[in-house]
Amino acid sequence: MSHLGYPAYFGNALVVFKVLGALSLAIPQVPKRLKEFAYAGFTFNFLFASISHFAVDGIGFQSFFPLIFLVILWISYTYYNKVYSPKN
Secondary structure, three states, rough: OOOOOOOOOHHHHHHHHHHHHHHHHHHHOOHHHHHHHHHHHHHHHHHHHHHHHHEEEEOOHHHHHHHHHHHHHHHHHHHHHHHHHOOO
């Protein structure tokens, strides 16, 4: 985190929120609205991580690595909505 110019406490906060977000996505009994917030949070996290690495390190693997996880998250979100959407 310090390499990117963020304070140390920011990394600690990210760890807490990532664990809570992962738990909300993994536990089936969590309400859909909370899962939507977790998906949005992870989306922002991966986008801003990519932007931060690009701004500090330039174009490289570290800039595109979070985008790989963003694609995986998008696939997960798409199939989550297909499985749990109300049937017409």
